Amino acid sequence: MAFDLASLMDARRGENFKLHQQFLNPQLARVLKTIGMDRFYEKGEGCYLIDHEGQRYLDFLSGFGVYALGRSHPVIKKALKEAIDLDLPNMVQLDCALLPGLLAEALVARTHEKLERCFFCNSGAEAIEAAIKFSKYATGRSRILYAEHAFHGLTNGALSLNGGKEFKNGFGPLLPGCDAVRLGELGALERELRRGDVAAFVVELIQGKGVYMASEEYWTGAEALCRRYGTLFVADEVQTGLGRTGRLWAHEHYGLRPDIVTVSKALSGGFVPIGATITSSALFEKVFSKMERAVVHSTTFGRNQLAMVAGLATLQTIDDEEIVDRARVAGESLVKSLQPLLEKYDMFKEVRGKGLMIGLEFGEPSSLRLKSRWKMLESAHKGLFSQLIVGPLFNRHRILTQVAADNVNIVKLLPPLICGQEEIDYFVEALDDVLNDAHRNSSLVFEFGKNLAKSALHR
Numbered sequence: 001m002a003f004d005l006a007s008l009m010d011a012r013r014g015e016n017f018k019l020h021q022q023f024l025n026p027q028l029a030r031v032l033k034t035i036g037m038d039r040f041y042e043k044g045e046g047c048y049l050i051d052h053e054g055q056r057y058l059d060f061l062s063g064f065g066v067y068a069l070g071r072s073h074p075v076i077k078k079a080l081k082e083a084i085d086l087d088l089p090n091m092v093q094l095d096c097a098l099l100p101g102l103l104a105e106a107l108v109a110r111t112h113e114k115l116e117r118c119f120f121c122n123s124g125a126e127a128i129e130a131a132i133k134f135s136k137y138a139t140g141r142s143r144i145l146y147a148e149h150a151f152h153g154l155t156n157g158a159l160s161l162n163g164g165k166e167f168k169n170g171f172g173p174l175l176p177g178c179d180a181v182r183l184g185e186l187g188a189l190e191r192e193l194r195r196g197d198v199a200a201f202v203v204e205l206i207q208g209k210g211v212y213m214a215s216e217e218y219w220t221g222a223e224a225l226c227r228r229y230g231t232l233f234v235a236d237e238v239q240t241g242l243g244r245t246g247r248l249w250a251h252e253h254y255g256l257r258p259d260i261v262t263v264s265k266a267l268s269g270g271f272v273p274i275g276a277t278i279t280s281s282a283l284f285e286k287v288f289s290k291m292e293r294a295v296v297h298s299t300t301f302g303r304n305q306l307a308m309v310a311g312l313a314t315l316q317t318i319d320d321e322e323i324v325d326r327a328r329v330a331g332e333s334l335v336k337s338l339q340p341l342l343e344k345y346d347m348f349k350e351v352r353g354k355g356l357m358i359g360l361e362f363g364e365p366s367s368l369r370l371k372s373r374w375k376m377l378e379s380a381h382k383g384l385f386s387q388l389i390v391g392p393l394f395n396r397h398r399i400l401t402q403v404a405a406d407n408v409n410i411v412k413l414l415p416p417l418i419c420g421q422e423e424i425d426y427f428v429e430a431l432d433d434v435l436n437d438a439h440r441n442s443s444l445v446f447e448f449g450k451n452l453a454k455s456a457l458h459r
């Protein structure tokens, strides 16, 4: 019988966790079961996921920021179906196809005037790998600086720029000459740059892990220092790019003009893996300096036409649906709606971020009654409280969120940029309910915590 996707899915419905346990990463399946997130999703629509029982889940994770336009966007679907039906001459390789040219032109038109060329790849980490290689080659220097808490992906080069030991341990030696500097400290940055051997300073303008930010003075100062010492300033916009923070690019908030911008997650509407490294002609002319070097950096699937079509349709949809403005307005509304909860709950300490990239920070409560419970949880497992928020938000209210990083009490929100007041109100009410339980010392929330700590400890 010919391949039939629908019958295959039907016949094997519900076997997803079993298959992952047997053939993929069993620990991921264990973690998801432990925190009660083992579902069989059958559909994705806009801001929602729908499971096999027809239950709807509000997706405030957006595939780690991929679904800026929401899931199953009709314009991108139509464009991809059209592309398949056109039988495009995909990946001829010894060819300069039209669609990569059009997508590069569209991206360049949306960046500052010194960014003139694109390299296409398949992921955020690959876009960073290109930025590392291009910077080293173009400057003739060997070192790369990154910020503490940074996350730029998990391939070898990108991992060398990771601010978390938990990701690096046991995978060394990584790339030599990669050093962390503290975000917000210009003196520390200048001490490193002054040595004259730093090819690039690679940064997220808003850090994905923890939603940490620095001041405008820091960013303008950091960029100026990079210019003074001949170091390339690389803005990793893999997560923040394409409207997430309420501007098309997060670096626009600070009036910056990076030498290299990396972009990925939202660029193909969530349908096809894609990444891009955008930089100047001068830099490209150094790396690809002569015909013998025409393919000195490349990847087989980099300019594949489905990714290019999805990218073109996504960029146009971002414009047509005024996605960037909507993200800004929705973000302001979400932050405003959360203010009363900040005042109401002792352990809710801060809401930070820009647009629809938001971190909710929790900390030790001041009341004696709550303090002892908090300490008990924290001693069982640091950062456990944030899991006590994410768990009930999902299990009781069917809202998907994430803990922002290991060992911190920060919950991160990355809603689709199309979300509106209805989704915001639903989220805020649900958070109020969960925090209210935690605050009243309800056994529900703390029991969940104790069980979680026990299973975490027994892993």
Ligand SMILES: Cc1ncc(COP(=O)(O)O)c(C=O)c1O
Binding pocket: 064, 123, 124, 125, 126, 128, 151, 152, 153, 154, 204, 208, 236, 237, 238, 239, 240, 264
């Ligand atoms: C800022 C940033 N850079 C790079 C990456 C790596 O992207 P990918 O997972 O597609 O390799 C991520 C992924 O979360 C990211 O947030």
